[in-house]
Amino acid sequence: MLSKTSTLLSDALPRWAVVAQQLAADIAEGRLKVGETLPSELELCRTFNVSRGPVRQALRRLRDLGLVSGSKGRGTEVISDRPRSEYEMVLRSTADVMGYAERTELSFHGQDRVKLEDGLAEEFGADAGVEFIRLRGVRRAASARGEALACSSIYVPLLFATVLQRPELGQVPIYRLIDQELGVRLDEIRQHVTAVTVSDEDAALLGVPPRSPGLRIVRLFLGAEGQLLEATVNIHPAERFRYSIRLVAMEQGDAAPGSRAAG
Missing domain, CATH: 3.40.1410.10 (Chorismate lyase-like)
Incomplete structure (x- = not known):
């Protein structure tokens, strides 16, 4: 289960970055395991109290890091617990x-x-x-x-x-x-x-x-x-x-x- 982060209240990072940071932490620490599917965009919006825009940008960043992969009809799947070096x-x-x-x-x-x-x-x-x-x-x-x-x-x-x-x-x-x-x-x-x-x-x-x-x-x-x-x-x-x-x-x-x- 995803944990909400208190840093969401911080102005230091944009909202999408906070979402990406928390999801990456959940993957690295095993709360989201390789092979599991992330919650839907709507669920993530509710969890982090943000609109779809920040959620989609966060998921895009996780894809860029090689942590997740998304396909139409199957959702977003965790494919690695370590970001690729970039x-x-x-x-x-x-x-x-x-x-x-x-x-x-x-x-x-x-x-x-x-x-x-x-x-x-x-x-x-x-x-x-x-x-x-x-x-x-x-x-x-x-x-x-x-x-x-x-x-x-x-x-x-x-x-x-x-x-x-x-x-x-x-x-x-x-x-x-x-x-x-x-x-x-x-x-x-x-x-x-x-x-x-x-x-x-x-x-x-x-x-x-x-x-x-x-x-x-x-x-x-x-x-x-x-x-x-x-x-x-x-x-x-x-x-x-x-x-x-x-x-x-x-x-x-x-x-x-x-x-x-x-x-």
Whole structure:
């Protein structure tokens, strides 16, 4: 039997999150067992004193976590008592990108000096043959079970290479070290997201089967007048990483940041 939670009265979480949290706890603690069917939406509404909207959003979150599965005519069934390991990155501003580095841990396993080939140079907006310091590492969620979230390659222009001697490297983003040591501030972040299959080398580091589906995310950290401070290339296994973007509706006639009005 489901237990009501006193945290429903708290303003700290939206109602759907409280419902999801309580149901997940009931599953983890065995009050709802694998193979059992959850109460109907109407029963959950009564139990938690909420409308159908929060209940449906909570069930959707439990499905995303791999705890339940729903089918028409059969209800929602508990399929696991442990959520699958997953990191969700929600972006609303540059502050969220900055926070990502602080919520994860990056361990390096290689550093070399490379010349950009044509394809990567085009992505970076740089000239082919320009030299960068490249750091390679694996990023993990600080709160996860030690599973890898990404294989990361970080490219730093030689102009800023002195910051790579800082002891905070790996704990503090490089563009922030550049600001602290050299006074060159971050002005803009650009990124490109591509669906890929994970290479054999990256698969071994990530602990996933070779040729697994993944996301390749390239981020460019730019200073004033588009000066490249740092570029990162991250390969994420699809089963452990989800990328969310929140878009805010604008009034008609408002220009989007970085856009130009034609005419």
